[in-house]
Amino acid sequence: MRTSIFCKSSFTFLLSSFLFGFGLLCQTNNVSSQTQNKANEAPIYVISDKMIAQKDASMVEFIGNVKATRLDSIVFADSIKIYFVDNNKEKNSDTQNNVKKIISTGNVRYTAGERKAFADKAVYTTHDDILVLTGKAPKLITGSSFVTGKKITLFRMQDKVLVESDGTKRVEAFFNPEDNISEDNNSNKQ
Secondary structure (H helix, E strand, C coil): CEEEECCCCCHHHHHHHHHHHHHHHHCCCCCCHHHHHHHHHCCCEEECCEEEEECCCCEEEEEEEEEEEECCEEEEEEEEEEEECCCCCCCCCCHHHHEEEEEEEEEEEEEECCEEEEEEEEEEECCCCEEEEECCCCEEEECCEEEECCEEEEEHHHCEEEEECCCCCCCEEECCHHHCCCHHHHHHHC
């Protein structure tokens, strides 16, 4: 059973603020050039219990109490794997295009100001700018507004989100007009 939410009403701020914040952490190319330059210059700081780098797999994995921070965005997880483009043909001049995929697993929590997300697994692919949250009950939250289901797919390029149920638990959403926080107001709070 699928339920698609694609509208320009009170859900727009929830989606756009989440996408904006997560995009800064993941270095996507779908933000304005000024914001993108700021994000590219901002370092990513990762702490974990262990790190494994595999050159032949073009992958770095951070394991155990992982915390990845960039600007005001923070991702917590049990494990975060970052896959890089593995040959020069695929590489672009932009730094963010060197990252092919980011997989966060186990107790995934994302936060940036009023924006929050929870999942058992988050998979972000840079070539199509899609984030997929899965698990028992993945959830997107802004203020007191939220959406939850079995699988949440965020299509950043289309400003679209698809929330799916598993047939036993239905999609649930709550939109509070008081949570309509603009990007300007939100950045001033932080």
